[in-house]
Amino acid sequence: MDEKIDVVVVGGGPAGLNAALSAAQMGAEVLLLDAYPAPGGQYYRQPPQHLADHPTPHQRQGRQLWQEALASGVKIRSNVTVWYGDAEKTLIYHSNQGSIALHAKAIILACGTFERPVAFPGWTLPGVLMTGGAQTLLYHGVLPGRRVLLSGSGPLQLVVAKKLLEAGAEVVAVLEGSSRLLRRGMRHFAGVWGQWERLGEGLSSLATLMGRRVPYRFGWGIVAAHGEQQVERATIARYDEHWRPIPGSEEQVACDTICIGFGFVPFTTLGKLMGVKHIWSGDWNMEIPERDETMQTNVSGVFAVGDGAGLGGARLSILEGQIAGIAAAHQIGYGGTRAVAALQKLAPKVRRERAFQKMYTDLFAPGKGLFELAKEDTVICRCEGITLEQIRRARAMGASSISEVKAITRAGMGECQGRMCGLHINHILAQWTNKTPAEVGLNPARPPVFPLPIQALLLEQES
Ligand SMILES: Cc1cc2nc3c(=O)[nH]c(=O)nc-3n(C[C@H](O)[C@H](O)[C@H](O)COP(=O)(O)OP(=O)(O)OC[C@H]3O[C@@H](n4cnc5c(N)ncnc54)[C@H](O)[C@@H]3O)c2cc1C
Incomplete structure (x- = not known):
């Protein structure tokens, strides 16, 4: 199955919902794909069925936003996982109907974070x-x-x-x-x-x-x-x-x-797979996508917003989503001067919000010592059960990059694909080799972005 669409948004949190709504309000045809059972992401995470009658204020706000997006013509597909993307703006997502390929004129990545x-x-x-x-x-x-x-x-x-x-x-x-x-x-x-x-x-x-x-x-x-x-x-x-x-x-x-x-770590794998350039953020010790003021990355027509692009919190995610939605729609021919005026209005709000986030980072970004608590027998890679001692032995055999440690020990090869151990191994190697964490880097991105049933790949070949 193949689809073509103006703007595809990956992620249905505050950033993604606002991006989708803003692009649709400019006149673009928009599809939003989200892995959760209902849109909302972390901030507007919807309650389970038995608590649905007693939503929190955040849950109510999220529901309102997603109703507004639907009313503006946004198509929303929940419970689907985007597991492949490339610089040609092709995405493949997996649903209970199998894998579906999409070709978009613009893609907005709003994938959020996982806990550090x-x-x-x-x-x-x-x-x-x-x-x-x-x-x-x-x-x-x-x-x-x-x-x-x-x-x-x-x-x-x-x-x-x-x-x-x-x-x-x-x-x-x-x-x-x-x-x-x-x-x-x-x-x-x-x-x-x-x-x-x-x-x-x-x-x-x-x-x-x-x-x-x-x-x-x-x-x-x-x-x-x-x-x-x-x-x-x-x-x-x-x-x-x-x-x-x-x-x-x-x-x-x-x-x-x-x-x-x-704190949190941005989900960057999909962007990296699509060829988006990432830079090392020393403050939070992690990789983030490089973007211009419209949230566009080095890959033309690919935008990155929200916490998945830099840990700015929910309010900054909302603003970044709005900017990217308008900019993406404008880039493919929608919105005209209305879009330009809307972007100008949002710019100072983003600056103000970033000042707040700068304070947050200065106050709460963790120090290096946090990555040095493990002892020799502490498991670093949980999926494969690899200890610090085993990584030290790999280093003694000459491993100086994450890929080499992975090849020797299997660390990072399990179900989470290095999300749990990658930053630790990065830090350890940087210390042992006298390099910066940026020089050591992380694992290269490979599809599928998330584990998939093997059937999903078979269906993709058939279609
Ligand atoms: C566990 C947790 C608890 C938090 N608690 C608070 C709090 O109490 N107060 C507060 O102010 N902030 C809190 N935050 C921070 C706040 O939730 C974020 O700032 C905000 O949600 C960021 O919005 P976002 O749209 O960038 O990402 P998110 O809200 O995280 O949304 C990202 C969405 O992308 C989807 N997604 C990711 N990858 C894919 C893919 N490949 N295919 C399909 N869908 C995908 C996810 O399913 C998710 O729905 C919390 C964050 C986390 C992670």
Whole structure:
């Protein structure tokens, strides 16, 4: 089966929904493809059926946006995974009807992020989970644990800690890896002046924690998780300015659940497969696509927006989506002067939002020490069970790139295709070879972007 369309948007979160709506409002024919059962992405993630009658404000906003997109003529396909793309603007997605190829005049990538994995002794024990994962369980009415420790950076920890308390869990402590936040935040005072509503969200969660006497410790973080069958306690320590545990500061904390939340990593595989140039963001230690002011990448007609292009948060994702939607439609002949005027109006809003995000990055981007918590027997590649010691042996055999480590050990060859271990191995190799993380790089992108049933490939050949 083959289709041709004006604009295809990959991803139905705040960035993708706004991109699709804006392109359609300029007159383009738009198709949005999204892997979740309903549009909304992470921010507007829709509730499961049994909670559908009690949507949160975010869920309501998401539903409204997607109804507006449908009313503007956007075609939405949920529950489909785009697993191939190229510079000719061909995409292939998999649905329960098999694989379908599309040819688009413009493509907007709005693929979002996954949570940043951190390998430390005991991180594979049952009871260690990501903070966003705990949030998702809570959305589904499931309590992730009874005695919960949170370790990470940024305000999401506070939001989740509050929800855990409301759901009946005991929060033993919230550890914020960053320190001297107030002093460092003052540098950004001018850029964030007036954004009280947003600062208020974090402060309200903080007030709940204080009311319940939950310890909130700055410059502290996880060192190890311990337990026989599952988490029973954690070793925590004070971090130095590079987020390395300070010897002698360790403490033991009894808990049955540890939520790890050190930020996010953009999904860049599809863009890389399409030939989009990526640059290394030293702040967050990850790759991001290079873009112009209309969010267009080096591949003409391919745009990248939202957190999948640079961790700007939901509000920046919305603005970037709107810009890319209008610019993509304009590039293929829609919108005329109306599009140009709309783009001019959005530009200052983006600048303002970026000032807020700059502060966020300066305050909460994790230090290098976080990638050095693993011991020799700590599993780094979870899919293939490869330890730090095995990677060290590969290095002794001469491996100096991620591909060479992969060839010798199989690290990064499993189901997640290196999403869990790639940044760790990058950091370790950079240290051992005296290179920068940018010089070491990550695994090259290969299709399929996500694991597929083999049948999907067979159907593609038949069509
Ligand atoms: C776990 C988690 C919890 C968060 N909690 C909060 C919070 O409490 N408060 C807050 O302000 N922010 C939160 N954020 C951040 C916020 O959700 C993001 O800033 C925002 O959602 C970014 O929007 P986006 O459209 O760029 O990406 P997303 O909302 O992540 O949407 C990306 C979409 O792309 C789809 N997709 C990706 N690849 C493919 C593919 N190959 N084929 C088809 N579809 C694909 C995904 O299914 C998803 O629907 C959270 C983020 C995460 C990951």
